Amino acid sequence: MPKPLFQPLRGFALLCLLIPACNRIEDRVEITESREVSKFAQPPLNGATSDERFIPALRELGLIDKPAAQQAPPPASAFREFLDWTAPEGWTDAGEDPMGMRMVDFRFGPAKEGECYISLMPGSAGGKEANLNRWRKQMGQPDFTAEEIAALPEKPFFNRTGTYAAFDGEFKKMGAAEAQKGYRLIGLIHSAPQATIFVKMTGPKDLVESQAAAFDQFCQSIRPRQ
Amino acid sequence: MKKFLSPCLIALAMLTCAQAQQEPAAEPAPAAAAAPKAAAPMPSLDVILNPEAVELLSSLPVQEQGRVKPLDTLARFRLLRFSGKQSGIAATRIDEESGKVVPIDDPATGKPLLNADGKPCKFTAMEWLLVSWFRPDIAKELNVFIVDNSDAITELSLPAKQKRDRYSFNAVQPARQALMEKMTEIRAIAMKDRTPVQRALGKLAMDYLEYEMILGHFDFARPEFTQFAASLPPEIAPTVKDGIPDWAAFLPKAAEHLKANPQLFSDPTSVPWLAQVVQIMLSAQMSGDSESFPRFFPPPAEQKEVWHNIGTIMSAALKTNTVSAEDAAHLKRFEDLFAAANSGDAAKYIAAVTATRDDVEKLAAARNESGHVAMELSYHRFDYFFKALLCFVFGSICLGLSWVSPGTGWSKVSTYLCVAFSVAGATLGTVGIVIRCLIMERPPITTLYETIIFITATGVILALIAELMTKKGWALTVASLAGTVGMFLSIRFMTMEGRDTMEQLQAVLITNFWLATHVPCVNLGYAVCMVAAIFSAIYVIMRVSGGLKPGDSSARELTRLAYGFVMAGLLLSLVGTVLGGIWANYSWGRFWGWDPKENGALLIVLMCLVILHARLGGYIREAGFHNCTIFLGMIVAFSWFATNQLGIGLHSYGAMEGAWKWLYIFWGSMTVLIIIGTALSLASREGKQSGKSKGRAQSLPHDAAEGAA
């Protein structure tokens, strides 16, 4: 007959209860530990201000913007050197997209929750309709009908015109688990057989509406680099 | 992978973009644009697949992934990744009307493509590579891209075939844009969050792009510049003859032109001829990932050990403005090779191949970097592990036959045959492992793949030794079973990984002493524990089927065997684990880092100890012991595979998709066995209540009972 394991377990539980709590530290402690300063050690900065102490590391960590003079030149991406643009005020460049999908990527809004980016795809990239409906899907909306698409306004863009779409929905970011409610998307597509260029802005509805003018102005500013 | 995707995609996307832009410009003369392709010479397959030439090129040394290997190996693993098999790419298609398999038509002649016997061609990996190089028009018709999920094809609005089927380059071609677009989308999703369709699309996109480069490898020697004759800058134009540049002269001039027009650097694709240069250069590199470039040309002795290929020579020339004499010779070599292949003269072709191979071999030998090309070639050709699998399968069949009529002469013969097959399988496996060691000049285990073949081979050998000692047939069953499953797993694993199984090691691992002690020791521990688990699985299955009664001599025999293996597993795992700790301590100053793989080994040690002590204490008996041993098998599977899939720690090599599915299948079936075993042990406990004191230690090995007393 196999022995029950109960006996040792009981002893065990008892033991667990006996384990003492950690010691508390007094509120006043005398410093007793010390070490010699090495002759090879760099002498620390004397009299540095808070700015001098914190700013270099904060900059290194990317927590604050680098001053213009020190700002590194934008990464030599083929895309970025292909186009030129003027960023609206209050938009911050989110830097190179690690996925290489967004050529230029901006954030705006109080918590930088708004996004606006340009992407370029070779060829017609499936055409205007497919891409508009891809956006619809991302916002949890039914596809546009052909009439709706035909009714979409055109705006001047990239020396030609682009199809402009704006609608609300629940924004589901690629790979995100849950959709964010009360979002708005504004987008402009110029589709040609050679290439298709997209500008897309997403964010909470109010925020996006407040930036709609900035979006237009940004789209206007996009031009091939000379 | 990521590294591969980014530059490759951007470069190609840009190029297509530029080409598309450029095409309307050429519209006034549409015939001119189409002409060069049609005019390109199309050698017959008889010439380019001349057996002698294929043989010579198979053994051409090439540097890839930091290692010098035969070109054959490279072709095999490229094809394996694309198509899920290493050879046997048939030049056939399904006829739409009749639904029959018919040979594909030779695009040059319009006639069906047949071999000398009048049957459809079936290409080996090396032949496929040569067809892709010299007859891309045929290669584009071959069904090389395996798609695991036909929904991926449907998503591209292409006609899907079977659920899992192969597609040709031309079949995917119409959806190229859609595919690239999907790829950009998919890349934004983390690997583990991708759906099977997304994974299939991602793989197809990558394979497609890479195959496009392979097909264009010899574009540098094709008249691709005919249409740019007028647009070439005047100083460059004279270096292009009949649409083919004289690269040694062309490249320095192009480099100077670039230097004089720096704005071109930012957007080389804006100038069509320059875009063409870039595309030819990329194709000549044959991969988007510089680590996977096949590098054909050993540099002069005093230079760094990175070999060159046509693409790297071109990019270097554009940077440095010069083409060295060696590089010019290399360019000439491949131009000659291409010209000879297209001459239609087999003798000329063989001569060119021989010259190229001899030159490369000589240069490699001068650098002492010849590798073990001949050995590796024969290793892959012999396919040791597939043959071992066949042996084990035959062995298993013989074993099954021996059970048909136990005790007869027939059964004896079958058993002997099974032993013979198992020994042959184990020998083949061992020889295969030894050859791998010789090629890599390294102890046997450095990758997850190698653990599978090592564990299988050693497991079988150990089981055979146990059979030699017991002669009861149990261990023989385990040997056949372990051999079959293990070798099958190794082949499946190689296919799933789809890359060269002989990899170069990271710096920290390069120490032959520890690779020869700790690693085999731990893996032997895995093997031994797995064998024990199989014994126990057999026990439970036999109990259920009524072939065994608890406590009878066969049951005790099985228990003793399993117990012996658990003990050996304890010794090997414990010593192996501690050795690993010592390695870590002597190499990077910490004995134990709670790394997943280390913990995995510790789990095995602890489980063996739990079994040992629970048994000594009398908490488990026969059935309970076997349950625990099956659980040990589950733990081994966790340590062996799952720890690598967690994506953390030092040992997170060998992560792959699909591993979890297999793990859960294994764990699920083992759990079923444990549940059955538990039911059995409960049932037998009821029946044994009366004979309690006498039967308690009945089936325990001698010392176990003694220790408990």
Added chain:
Amino acid sequence: MTPAPQPKSLGSLVLRFFSSFGLATVVLALLLLHTFLGTLEQVDHGLFESQKKYFESFVVWDIDVGCCLRAMHIPSGNFVMPVLLPGGFTLMVLLAINLICGGIMRIVKRLNKARAEGVNHNILRFTGLVIAHGSMVFMLLAGLVSMYWKKDGAAMLSEGQTTEEFQSFHDTAIEIQQLSPAPAEGQAKVWVIDGSLFKDLKADAQSGKGRTFTQPDLPFEIMVMNYEVNCFPRKPESEETKRTVVDGYYLQPVAESPEQEKNIDGAYVKITHPDKRVETGILWRYANGPLTVTSGDKTWGISLGRKTYKLPFAIRLDDFQREVHPGTERARKFTSQITMLQDGQEHKKIITMNEPLRSQGYAVFQQSFDMSQRADGTMAERSQLEIVQNPSDHWPLISCVAVGIGLLIQMGSQLTRFLSRQSLPPATPNKAVS
């Protein structure tokens, strides 16, 4: 095992409990469980946290079931199951006691008994077991020694740079050093407040609570408050903020990273001068310089950082070389050519992967390297050396060899008996085993 039941003394009961196979089984099974869970929880919580929770703890209070399932690729929400289990440390102590009481004592006792009864037992077998159990105890002891007395850290050196110190990987300390007038060479001294004395002062735990540190040689008292494991100094965006703003900054806490090395800790300090003058400051590990405190004509620097340890010798990095497999980024070899400086003597040494420098109880390993941009824009390589001082450095090796020998002896004797029994005609089971 089944003598007539008789009253037992408490002592023998305790001894029986601690030497039982049952305890061994339970402890080992729990260790198994902890190792398993501790491995899985690393995926979300990082190595350091799960190591602390499962392996170096007295008690385990909860299991993050959700995380474990996710690690095993089973989709699941967040579910933390409260439990009360002995922690890894407790288990290992119990295991050691069990090994000593159960393993060794029982075997020795039985050996004596066997001798007394004149039964022919194979002494080798017991020897094997004694060795195996004894060396396991020794290995656990090695673990304990290294847990408490091992010092490990790293020194980052650019070519030409010399150091005789290294920074701990995990231990934090606040250091106070006189900056001006600079003390004479060899007399400069740094006062050190070990992290264990202020790491409990987290803002959320005891809001506003601080601890005062005094030292007769220092002309002020230092109160440390609101220690944050991961934070950064930030300028308040509006006038109103609940946080203490010092010199235009407050410490903004951030979520702790599972990778302990990535956390940047910080704290507030309040300096009280003898004249009751009080000033507040922010300490942050990545700060470019110490907080400067002036008292009379002297200034002092207070900084928070990784604890600094001193080597008995100095190391100068002469050259760092990095080799890769040709045509790849895969590292083949990192090598640091260094000069060891001690007592005015210089020794050239080479440290490379798997080949550390060992001297005077310290081992210096090649850990990694980094590239940084020099002022002139060229890239400079820096070599990171890992430095370890572990009193039980070689104990596991000794223990491993002993365990191996012990188990081999044990298994050898078992195998001999197994084989000898094979050749015998089948005996009745009971006779063979009891």
